[in-house]
Amino acid sequence: MVRLPALSIALAFFLASVSARRVPTSFVLVGDSTTANGTVVDSGGWGNGFCGSTNTSTPSSLAPGTPCINTAKNGATTGSFVADGSWNISLATVEAEIAKGRRTLVTIQFGHNDMKIAPPESMGANITIMVNQLRALGAEPVLVTSLTRRTFFDNGTIQDLLGPWADETILVSQQLGTHLLDLHANSITYCEAIGPDASHVLNRTPDDDTHLNSNGTIVFGRMLANLMNASFPHQLPIIPNPGLTFNITHGIASY
Numbered sequence: 001m002v003r004l005p006a007l008s009i010a011l012a013f014f015l016a017s018v019s020a021r022r023v024p025t026s027f028v029l030v031g032d033s034t035t036a037n038g039t040v041v042d043s044g045g046w047g048n049g050f051c052g053s054t055n056t057s058t059p060s061s062l063a064p065g066t067p068c069i070n071t072a073k074n075g076a077t078t079g080s081f082v083a084d085g086s087w088n089i090s091l092a093t094v095e096a097e098i099a100k101g102r103r104t105l106v107t108i109q110f111g112h113n114d115m116k117i118a119p120p121e122s123m124g125a126n127i128t129i130m131v132n133q134l135r136a137l138g139a140e141p142v143l144v145t146s147l148t149r150r151t152f153f154d155n156g157t158i159q160d161l162l163g164p165w166a167d168e169t170i171l172v173s174q175q176l177g178t179h180l181l182d183l184h185a186n187s188i189t190y191c192e193a194i195g196p197d198a199s200h201v202l203n204r205t206p207d208d209d210t211h212l213n214s215n216g217t218i219v220f221g222r223m224l225a226n227l228m229n230a231s232f233p234h235q236l237p238i239i240p241n242p243g244l245t246f247n248i249t250h251g252i253a254s255y
């Protein structure tokens with residue numbers, strides 16, 4: 001008799017966690033070229049490694065049949081993304097997924113180009129508007145800090161210029177209470193662990209420290225998947241890749 005309530009509470013939690021796992025989820029990606037899918041091999045961001053791409057034979061980090069739509073745009077700042085109509089495409093994509101009854105998570109990652117034109121607060125104000133618009137549609141914004149550039153000092157540390165834009169993204173996530181994936185910090189830790197040579201193997205071209213080749217998108221797409229999974233434990237259709245996850249978490253080069 002005394003144990004029954006505890007048991008039913010445990011059962012309720014179990015059932016809740018099972019049903020949470022069953023909610024069909026869609027992902028929509030928003031950002032610049034370090035997220036963008038590209039349509040050819042070695043064309044840019046972590047999006048293909050996260051969503052998968054038949055064009056580039058990149059395996060997905062998600063369960064088969066999970067919609068994952070990459071609306072990121074090469075060269076985008078938060079301002080240009082809105083002004084050139086890309087953001088309207090993202091919103092229409094989100095609305096379509098929600099209309100299908102799907103839980104819709106939307107990653108937002110900017111900074112690489114915003115840093116060239118304005119102080120971090122400008123990007124932050126624009127991301128704040130994006131978050132509010134997504135929430136009004138019933139979507140769940142997930143803020144992502146910028147993938148690091150793989151440019152090193154001679155002493156083996158990353159020469160980081162994106163820190164203030166990563167910090168701004170973190171600040172906005174705290175102000176608005178969104179999920180946050182700190183790709184910036186995690187990618188710096190990993191690249192410093194594997195060192196410059198192994199980091200540059202992931203470059204789109206040897207001297208392009210910003211964009212990713214097909215191996216780079218697999219590595220950083222998995223890093224994103226792991227951060228996403230940690231932020232939404234037991235809720236999302238993310239499939240494991242234990243070998244690559246081991247390498248990432250232990251600072252081991254995979255390629």
Ligand SMILES: *[C@@H]1O[C@H](CO)[C@@H](O)[C@H](O)[C@H]1NC(C)=O
Pocket residue numbers: 037038039040052053054055
């Ligand atoms: C594959 O290529 C086609 C045509 O270039 C493009 O429309 C589509 O978005 C690409 N898909 C991916 C996942 O890159």
Ligand SMILES: *[C@@H]1O[C@H](CO)[C@@H](O)[C@H](O)[C@H]1NC(C)=O
Pocket residue numbers: 037038051068069070071072073
């Ligand atoms: C790839 O990116 C293009 C351009 O943003 C977009 O039209 C297309 O839907 C994307 N493909 C996938 C599979 O995400």
Ligand SMILES: *[C@@H]1O[C@H](CO)[C@@H](O)[C@H](O)[C@H]1NC(C)=O
Pocket residue numbers: 077078079080114115117118122123126
């Ligand atoms: C933010 O958006 C405004 C327009 O609302 C634009 O003037 C500004 O340049 C944008 N900031 C960045 C960093 O793109």
Ligand SMILES: *[C@@H]1O[C@H](CO)[C@@H](O)[C@H](O)[C@H]1NC(C)=O
Pocket residue numbers: 082083084085088
């Ligand atoms: C985006 O959609 C809004 C609402 O329909 C519209 O007012 C705005 O002009 C559109 N932006 C662009 C760049 O087309």
Ligand SMILES: *[C@@H]1O[C@H](CO)[C@@H](O)[C@H](O)[C@H]1NC(C)=O
Pocket residue numbers: 153154155156157
């Ligand atoms: C590495 O070198 C840079 C540039 O000289 C310097 O700013 C940084 O403090 C150094 N880091 C370490 C850990 O020595």
Ligand SMILES: *[C@@H]1O[C@H](CO)[C@@H](O)[C@H](O)[C@H]1NC(C)=O
Pocket residue numbers: 226229230233234238239240241
């Ligand atoms: C996701 O996180 C949960 C909780 O920590 C863990 O049990 C599971 O193995 C993770 N899944 C993946 C694909 O990493």
Ligand SMILES: *[C@@H]1O[C@H](CO)[C@@H](O)[C@H](O)[C@H]1NC(C)=O
Pocket residue numbers: 242243244247252253254255
């Ligand atoms: C992990 O790293 C080892 C050593 O570099 C490599 O042989 C292996 O293929 C990597 N595993 C994955 C799944 O990338």
Ligand SMILES: *[C@@H]1O[C@H](CO)[C@@H](O)[C@H](O)[C@H]1NC(C)=O
Pocket residue numbers: 042201213214215255
């Ligand atoms: C990716 O890694 C594989 C295995 O090491 C290698 O054969 C291939 O050339 C690499 N691709 C690129 C674009 O570097």
